[in-house]
Structures are given as C-alpha cells and as structure tokens.
Amino acid sequence: xxxxxxxxxxxxxxxxxxxxxxxxxxxxxxxxxxxxxxxxxxxxxxxxxxxxxxxxxxxxxxxxxxxxxxxxxxxxxxxxxxxxxxxxxxxxxxxxxxxxxxxxxxxxxxxxxxxxxxxxxxxxxxxxxxxxxxxxxxxxxxxxxxxxxxxxxxxxxxxxxxxxxxxxxxxxxxxxxxxxxxxxxxxxxxxxxxxxxxxxxxxxxxxxxxxxxxxxxxxxxxxxxxxxxxxxxxxxxxxxxxxxxxxxxxxxxxxxxxxxxxxxxxxxxxxxxxxxxxxxxxxxxxxxxxxxxxxxxxxxxxxxxxxxxxxxxxxxxxxxxxxxxxxxxxxxxxxxxxxxxxxxxxxxxxxxxxxxxxxxxxxxxxxxxxxxxxxxxxxxxxxxxxxxxxxxxxxxxxxxxxxxxxxxxxxxxxxxxxxxxxxxxxxxxxxxxxxxxxxxxxxxxxxxxxxxxxxxxxxxxxxxxxxxxxxxxxxxxxxxxxxxxxxxxxxxxxxxxxxxxxxxxxxxxxxxxxxxxxxxxxxxxxxxxxxxxxxxxxxxxxxxxxxxx
Numbered sequence: 001x002x003x004x005x006x007x008x009x010x011x012x013x014x015x016x017x018x019x020x021x022x023x024x025x026x027x028x029x030x031x032x033x034x035x036x037x038x039x040x041x042x043x044x045x046x047x048x049x050x051x052x053x054x055x056x057x058x059x060x061x062x063x064x065x066x067x068x069x070x071x072x073x074x075x076x077x078x079x080x081x082x083x084x085x086x087x088x089x090x091x092x093x094x095x096x097x098x099x100x101x102x103x104x105x106x107x108x109x110x111x112x113x114x115x116x117x118x119x120x121x122x123x124x125x126x127x128x129x130x131x132x133x134x135x136x137x138x139x140x141x142x143x144x145x146x147x148x149x150x151x152x153x154x155x156x157x158x159x160x161x162x163x164x165x166x167x168x169x170x171x172x173x174x175x176x177x178x179x180x181x182x183x184x185x186x187x188x189x190x191x192x193x194x195x196x197x198x199x200x201x202x203x204x205x206x207x208x209x210x211x212x213x214x215x216x217x218x219x220x221x222x223x224x225x226x227x228x229x230x231x232x233x234x235x236x237x238x239x240x241x242x243x244x245x246x247x248x249x250x251x252x253x254x255x256x257x258x259x260x261x262x263x264x265x266x267x268x269x270x271x272x273x274x275x276x277x278x279x280x281x282x283x284x285x286x287x288x289x290x291x292x293x294x295x296x297x298x299x300x301x302x303x304x305x306x307x308x309x310x311x312x313x314x315x316x317x318x319x320x321x322x323x324x325x326x327x328x329x330x331x332x333x334x335x336x337x338x339x340x341x342x343x344x345x346x347x348x349x350x351x352x353x354x355x356x357x358x359x360x361x362x363x364x365x366x367x368x369x370x371x372x373x374x375x376x377x378x379x380x381x382x383x384x385x386x387x388x389x390x391x392x393x394x395x396x397x398x399x400x401x402x403x404x405x406x407x408x409x410x411x412x413x414x415x416x417x418x419x420x421x422x423x424x425x426x427x428x429x430x431x432x433x434x435x436x437x438x439x440x441x442x443x444x445x446x447x448x449x450x451x452x453x454x455x456x457x458x459x460x461x462x463x464x465x466x467x468x469x470x471x472x473x474x475x476x477x478x479x480x481x482x483x484x485x486x487x488x489x490x491x492x493x494x495x496x497x498x499x500x501x502x503x504x505x506x507x508x509x510x511x512x513x514x515x516x517x518x519x520x521x522x523x524x525x526x527x528x529x530x531x532x533x534x535x536x537x538x539x540x541x542x543x544x545x546x547x548x549x
Contacts, residue, residue: 020164021288023171028284029350030175031197036355037277037364038270039126040194045280046116046259047133048201050104051141066240067152069306069390070233075156076310079220085233086153087226090146092234094225097145105138115256116263116276123273129194136198143205150212153221156306162215166208174204240389243398254408254433258426261416265423269359275423278360281351282367282427285343289335290378297324297331297383305390314449317390321445322453324383326460326519332376334508337468339372341476342500349493366424374431377438384441391448400440408433460519467511475504 035041067089074082104111112130113120119127151163178200186196216222228234262275301324308317339346344365352361385397411433415425446452479500486492512520 020167020171021291023168024284025288025350027171027175028281032281032351032356033354035194037274037281037360039123039273042273042276043126043130044133044194044198045276046112046130047137047198049256049259050111050134051138066237066389067149068156070237071152072156072306073310074233083221084226086221087224088228088231088234089237090149090223091225091227093145093149097142101138101142105135108134115260117260118263133194133198136195137201140202140205143209147209147212150209150216154212154215157219159215163212166211169211170204170208173207174200177203240394243394253405254430257409258412258430261412261426262423265416274363278363278367279423279427281364282371285347285368286371286375289332289375293328293331293379297327301383305387309390318449318452321387322457325380326457328379328383329376329461329464330517330519332379333464334468334471336372336375337472338504340369341472342479342497343368343372345493345496349490349497367427370424370427371431373428374434377434380438381434381441384438384445387445396444397441400437404433404437407436460517463515463517464512467508467515470511471504471508474507475500478503
C-alpha cells in the first residue's frame with residue numbers, strides 16, 4: 001500500500017511538474033524571442049540566477065529536506081504542536097530571509113563582480129545592468145522561501161498537487177505581469193523592457209505563495225506569527241538546515257561557478273556576449289526532465305522515508321530508496337539519450353526566432369548535451385541527499401557537496417584554460433561532478449543501511465541501458481532521414497520531433513517490457529494505467545525475483 005501511495009503521489013507531482021516545466025519553457029521562449037542570447041539576456045540571466053539559487057535550495061533542497069522529516073514527526077505525534085512548529089518556521093523565515101534579502105540588495109555590486117568578473121572591464125554597461133536587475137529581483141528570494149515552507153507542510157500532509165502546480169503560477173504570472181508592465185507602466189516610468197520583465201519575476205513569486213494559502217488554511221495551517229528560538233523542533237530544523245543547504249547546493253553552486261568562468265570566455269563570433277546565456281538556456285531545458293522525474297520522485301518519496309525512519313522500518317526504507325533510484329534510472333536515462341540526439345531540434349523549435357539565431361541554437365545544444373550526461377546523477381542526488389536527512393544525518397551530504405564544489409572548480413578550470421572546450425566543457429564538468437557525487441552518496445548510504453538491493457539496481461541499470469541503445473538505434477536514422485527530407489525550418493523540426501519522440505518512447509517501453517524491468521510497473525501505476533490480472537501476476541513474479549537479489 002505504501003509503495004502504491006508513493007507511486008500515485010509521484011504521478012501527481014510528475015504531472016504537475018510537467019505542467020510547470022512546460023510553462024517554464026513558454027516563459028523562456030518569450031524571453032528568447034524578445035531578448036535573444038546577447039548582452040541584455042546575459043545580464044538578466046545572471047541577475048535572476050542569484051535569487052533563483054536560493055529558490056532551488058529552498059524549494060527543492062535544504063528547506064524540504066530539513067523541514068519535512070521534522071514536521072512529519074510532529075504531525076504524527078501531535079497535530080497542534082505541528083501547527084505551532086509551522087508558525088515558528090514561517091516567522092523565522094520571514095525574519096532571516098528578509099534580512100538576507102536586504103543585505104543582498106545592498107551588496108549586489110560585489111555579488112555580480114564575484115560571479116561575472118569579466119564583465120566589469122569588458123562591458124561596463126552590461127555589468128551595471130546586471131546590478132540593477134539583480135536588485136529588482138532579489139525580493140523573489142523571500143517569496144519563494146515562504147512558498148517552499150508552504151509546500152513542505154502540504155507535502156507532509158500528503159497534498160502534492162497544489163504545491164507542485166505553484167511554480168506554474170510563477171512562470172505564467174511572471175511573463176504576463178512583465179509583458180503587461182512592458183507595454184503599459186514601463187513606457188510611462190521610463191523602464192527598459194528587461195526591467196519590466198524583472199519586476200514580473202517578483203510578481204510571479206507572490207502568486208506562487210498565494211496559490212498555496214487556501215489549501216494551508218483549509219488544513220488548519222494558516223500563518224500566525226510566533227517566535228520561540230528555544231523550541232526543540234525549530235532548533236532541530238535549524239541544526240539540519242545549514243548542512244542541508246551545503247548538501248543541496250552542489251549543482252547550483254557549480255552552475256554559478258560555471259557562470260563565473262563563462263563570463264571570461266571570448267566566443268569567436270559573439271565575443272563575451274553569449275556563453276552565459278547559452279548555459280542558462282540549456283540548464284533551463286535540463287530542468288524539464290529533472291523536475292518531471294527527479295524532483296517528482298524525491299518529493300513523493302521523502303514523507304514516506306521520514307515515516308519509515310521515525311518508526312524504525314529500515315527494510316521499508318531500503319525498499320523505497322531502491323525503488324526510487326530504479327524509477328529514476330528508468331525515466332532519466334532515455335531522456336539523456338533523447339536530449340543528446342534531439343536537443344538541437346528541440347531548442348530550435350522552442351527558442352529560435354527573432355533575436356535568437358541559428359548560431360545560438362547550435363551553441364545552446366552543445367551545452368545541453370554536456371548537461372544531459374549528468375541527468376540521472378542530478379535526479380539521484382534529489383533522492384539520496386534527503387534520505388540522509390530523513391535518517392537525521394546531514395553531515396555526510398554536506399561533506400560530499402563540499403568535495404563536489406571543489407572538484408567542479410578544478411574541472412571547470414581545466415575545461416576552459418587547458419582543454420579549451422568553452423561553455424560546453426563547463427556543462428560537461430558539472431555533469432561529471434554530479435555523477436561522482438551521486439556515486440559517493442549511494443555508496444555511503446549503502447554502508448549506513450547495510451545494503452540497498454545493489455545487485456537488482458545494477459541489473460536494472462543494464463536493462464535500461466540496453467533499452468536506450470535500442471531506442472537510439474531506431475530513432476537516429478529516422479530523425480536524420482527526416483532532416484534530409486524536410487530541412488531544418490520550424491515546421492520540419494515540429495514534424496521530426498512529433499515522429500521521433502513518440503517512436504523512441506514506444507521502442508524504449510517495448511524493449512524495457514521485454515527485458516522485464518520491474519520499475520516499469522511502478523511507473524505504470526504512477527501514471528494510473530490499467531492493471532490487469534495478468535499484469536499483476538507478472539509484476540508480483542518480477543518483484544519477488546527483484547527483492548531476492
């Protein structure tokens with residue numbers, strides 16, 4: 001029953017995150033058509049990345065990992081105390097993150113200089129624009145921190161749909177508000193169009209928070225300010241929070257390190273204008289499968305892991321971790337192959353037009369291929385790090401994350417200054433470091449639990465890899481033939497993707513089914529597909545063999 005609930009919850013979150021990522025692509029498409037990949041979007045991308053780093057840490061990392069296990073424990077023991085803890089955490093976030101926001105707006109010039117040192121000398125105008133945009137968007141940090149706490153409360157109460165769709169409100173609201181301001185208020189106040197879009201980001205953050213408030217009130221978790229730093233639950237969350245932030249930060253910090261290096265790259269065609277934007281657009285594309293698969297599985301699994309850890313059910317804990325990792329491989333490895341083969345055509349279909357040129361499409365596709373190699377590792381980190389927090393151990397993810405950041409800096413430096421692979425090398429460095437971090441966390445968790453059905457996971461990985469190879473063998477000649485026949489215009493790309501993606505999915509699922517990949521049945525239940533008597537018999541037999549290994 002617990003496994004079915006996790007699968008069902010993952011399906012709900014996955015569908016909601018799918019909608020969110022689609023709306024995010026709409027937002028990025030609007031930005032690409034309006035501003036392209038030059039100096040203006042470079043400045044916007046950097047300005048958004050600084051507060052957005054905290055969004056990723058709070059919404060999908062540290063806050064959820066530290067708050068949900070503790071809050072779930074209080075929720076099981078005493079609902080009234082859980083309500084009090086929610087109010088205490090909300091008040092603490094309001095005060096602490098509010099002060100961080102003020103400090104960030106004050107010291108923005110130093111932050112921008114730290115992340116993009118090449119701009120101050122090479123393009124002072126872009127440097128000044130990045131400072132202005134960062135200051136405008138910094139309050140987004142406070143909005144998303146409060147929204148993340150609301151998401152944690154709802155997830156712990158087994159409410160996944162509303163919080164998962166909140167980011168859709170952000171994506172659509174930020175674009176709608178930004179365009180409205182750009183066409184109405186902006187000209188009257190003398191605001192450049194890019195500043196109107198920056199104010200739209202803050203408005204979208206407000207909408208993301210307000211969208212979850214009615215559900216919180218309905219469950220009895222309406223916010224009332226409260227302050228008691230000596231409260232054991234609040235202190236426990238704070239104790240976990242700092243190492244959790246460090247433990248969850250590796251991918252985002254590494255991306256910011258890459259921004260630093262990218263700002264120094266001189267492209268032979270675009271000069272210093274382009275590499276930062278190409279990495280930003282590519283990373284946004286990567287967020288689509290990462291959110292739909294990795295974040296969805298992690299968000300749905302964490303409350304159940306917390307309950308298993310609290311009740312001492314380590315066998316159930318091991319099974320859930322193994323299933324989550326197996327499902328992650330099942331979903332992300334074919335996505336990796338698809339992004340590498342079809343990524344350029346996807347980017348061209350979504351972004352290319354007006355100020356986003358064919359050269360930008362090619363360079364962004366190179367970066368996406370580098371990022372895609374680490375997709376399974378990124379998604380696995382979303383599962384593995386919170387597993388340690390559910391066990392009350394935040395130190396190990398923190399140490400692995402620190403090692404990853406140091407390793408990434410060395411890898412990025414080597415790619416840019418020694419190998420001269422440019423921005424694509426930076427993306428590849430991030431992926432390789434993510435793979436190393438995921439393997440380290442898996443091995444350490446395996447030692448902590450005394451095993452995580454490792455042989456079954458290896459067998460799943462081999463079967464999934466074979467299915468991916470079969471998919472590539474079928475799709476690659478088909479997509480090449482379509483390109484030779486129809487060319488590379490927008491309609492041709494749409495037809496190509498409309499044929500290649502469903503064909504690849506069908507071939508992959510057929511081979512995985514033929515190879516009897518057990519996680520395929522879990523994914524089917526998550527998607528609420530029919531469960532016949534024959535399917536149940538086959539699934540039970542497969543799962544029995546899977547758990548015996």
